[in-house]
Amino acid sequence: MSQDAEIERLRAQRSRFIAFAFAGNDVLLELDSDGCVSYCAGTVEAMFGRAPKDLKGTPVHDLVSDRDMLMLDELMVRLRRTARLDRIPLHFQGPEGDQRLSLSAILLPETPDVTYLTLTHLRGPAALAPAPLVKTPVAVDSFAAKVKDKIRSGEVDDPQLTLLDLTPDKLAEALPAERAEQFMDSVMDYLRAWSVGGDGVGRLDNGSLGVLHDGSLNQDDISKKVNDMLTVFDPGAKPIDIKAATVEVDGRDLSDEDLSKALVYTMNNFVRGEAIGTDFGSITAGYKAAMEETLGKVATFRRAVGQNLTLVFQPIVDLSTWQVHHYEALARLDSGDRLIAPARLIGFAEEFGVVEEMDMAVMKKALGILTDNRGIRSGAKIAINLSGRSVVNDRFCAELLLLLQKSEHLLPRMLFEVTESHEMTDLARANQILRRLRHMGCAVCIDDFGAGAAAFPYLKALEVDYVKIDGSYIRDAFHTRHGRPFLRAIAGLARDLGMQCIGEMVEDSDTMWLLRELGIGYGQGWFFGKPAADVSRFTLTGQPGRSSQRVVTAS
Incomplete structure (x- = not known):
């Protein structure tokens, strides 16, 4: 083996070691520029029912469950933008059917054409919990609680919450009912791929959507992607005018209780369409101001009550x-x-x-x-x-x-x-x-x-x-x-x-x-007595006699 070849081999081994060590997972998959497995290590046979040598050359899409194929595509887009993914739940094909694994990934500067994926079986409470039903409409309070927990978990350094006005009425203008629900499922898969932890997304019970993400995603990206997806379902569909708002929600200066309440208040305002001003183009700045205004109102409320x-x-x-x-x-x-x-x-x-x-x-x-x-x-x-x-x-x-x-x-x-x-x-x-x-x-x-x-x-x-x-x-x-x-x-x-x-x-x-x-x-009622601070000497007047009652004056 030539010296150059040996150097390349050692460099590859070093990269694999770093990739495997950064997550400490069960299986390492190395993907080439075509997305096919070029190397694998770990408990491969237990996870996939195939020997490592048989997995080489297999497209990674062949290992993923059909239900999460779109999400995998978006995760790869996100990886190319951020160079790293951490602990995203994803369904893979296993020896006994679909299995939910935790996926992490990294791109290393010295091997730009190679993608390293690490997979692990979910353990502890996460292994027992069912997959979150992110596509099922949820109440604002429930989604706010999830967002608060994710913010407090420290999974992301710069959490941002984007709210999207994508109601059933708006979809009905673009797609027939039987296709609108399939379209919404695809939109949720797309948002899951960009969300914190792979499940920081919610479909609010009026049809609006919320996604907690990092700074690598912006609302213009979302609007463009959603309309691109719409053309797949109906090439002749008119673009949807998606109103969106993004607000930074680190909540470091808030108690858990006040953070939850601020999130609920902000989302309720969005659901009702109560933005700051009427220009949805400036809605993000408006919501930041609204959050500050809301906290000011809370302080005033507590002062008044106290x-x-x-x-x-x-x-x-x-x-x-x-x-x-x-x-x-x-x-x-x-x-x-x-x-x-x-x-x-x-x-x-x-x-x-x-x-x-x-x-x-x-x-x-x-x-x-x-x-x-x-x-x-x-x-x-x-x-x-x-x-x-x-x-x-x-x-x-x-x-x-x-x-x-x-x-x-x-x-x-x-x-x-x-x-x-x-x-x-x-x-x-x-x-x-x-x-x-x-x-x-x-x-x-x-x-x-x-x-x-x-x-x-x-x-x-x-x-x-x-x-x-x-x-x-x-x-x-x-x-x-x-x-x-x-x-x-x-x-x-x-x-x-x-x-x-x-x-x-x-x-x-x-x-x-x-x-x-x-x-x-x-x-x-006032006939008996008006509200008073001191009723210690209150007495009723004598019961009045019965007069002729008023008649009904309207039909």
């Missing part, structure tokens, strides 16, 4: 006995010269995911008022509002139950109203905490029934004592012909389920008498 939160009380009256049954505790912000209803603040808190903090602050303040009987008669009962988000938040519920256990003597004076503004999708889980509250002696009410995200499914799934009918239905009883029958039906259904009804927005005696006529036992 320093300015106060409670006022409005009576709920038993219409049969004409007695105050209990008071609803309503949150207000003290601005110095007046009390402000924090409707916008609550909306932001629910959207960003910090409403649990407000609910807990109200809870603690209410317990203090009951303990000291400040602004309320001794023995009087109060109802405390809980957001649907809080009811399904494990940490909030654990803290709530602990507080109640420490205040056991106050439990007979407490009720809880669950608001409908946020839909509770896991009703069985929500019902568990409501049952715990009722078992402790606290009555439970569904607030604003009919106004929020769900109505009758709540009656079916949640075990509660009261249903508070939204005021819009009370008003309809005087302005639409279906209003009274609808109210009567709700009251009858609640009664059959063992629940009692509360009518909101009782502004006059006609409304009060209407509620009694329809079988609604309790009323709340």
Whole structure:
């Protein structure tokens, strides 16, 4: 062997050693410039059921499962751009069928025409976990949690999140329905190849897409590739106008909780099309600004709740006995010269995911008022509002139950109203905490029934004592012909389920008498009393006589 040949042999051996050592995997595959195996080592026969010598000359595509062929192609494109891939799950053909392996790869400067792949069987929890269903639509919260975990894992130094507006309606304009789903599967395979860990991609439940990636990919690349793929499915298809946003999301200055909430808030804004300004060309800068603005709002929210939160009380009256049954505790912000209803603040808190903090602050303040009987008669009962988000938040519920256990003597004076503004999708889980509250002696009410995200499914799934009918239905009883029958039906259904009804927005005696006529036992509204910080001396006026009721004025 000539000296030059020996040098080349040693250089090749050195490169193979480096390639094998950099990942410490089970099998090393060396690919030539045509993508065929030129050398292999390790537990080749156990992994592929073939001897190393029989694998030489085999195209690497012949080793990969059909389901991941497109992803392999994109991984090779990514490798040529970045020179390295780390631990990407991929399906390969094995002796007993498809097997999910971890793929790493490297290109070395001294051998530019050679690609080194290392493969290993997944071990530990990863080996037992099923392949992630990245093509299945997921909720924004779930995808945000995945993104947060990947950012914290340190898998990538410069994590970026790109969101794509690729909804079913937009696809329907370009492809027939039977081909649109196949196209979306291909798009997801493409994005997986560029995503962090090979699974840092999500199809949000409205059809939008999100991908967590490093700086080697940009949104223009994605738009071009997606439209190139579209022409494969339909050469005559018009290009899709893909709106996209990319934001850097290292999150080093955020707690895990705030990072998750910031991601959810950003993705929700994108899903609704609420960019900063109207120019989607500048959307990336807009989202960076939005993230900073959001964190500023969170700080303002926490400051307001910590320093300015106060409670006022409005009576709920038993219409049969004409007695105050209990008071609803309503949150207000003290601005110095007046009390402000924090409707916008609550909306932001629910959207960003910090409403649990407000609910807990109200809870603690209410317990203090009951303990000291400040602004309320001794023995009087109060109802405390809980957001649907809080009811399904494990940490909030654990803290709530602990507080109640420490205040056991106050439990007979407490009720809880669950608001409908946020839909509770896991009703069985929500019902568990409501049952715990009722078992402790606290009555439970569904607030604003009919106004929020769900109505009758709540009656079916949640075990509660009261249903508070939204005021819009009370008003309809005087302005639409279906209003009274609808109210009567709700009251009858609640009664059959063992629940009692509360009518909101009782502004006059006609409304009060209407509620009694329809079988609604309790009323709340300015007719009985406005919210006040001190109701310790509150008394109801005498029950008014029955006048001729207003007639329905609209069909």
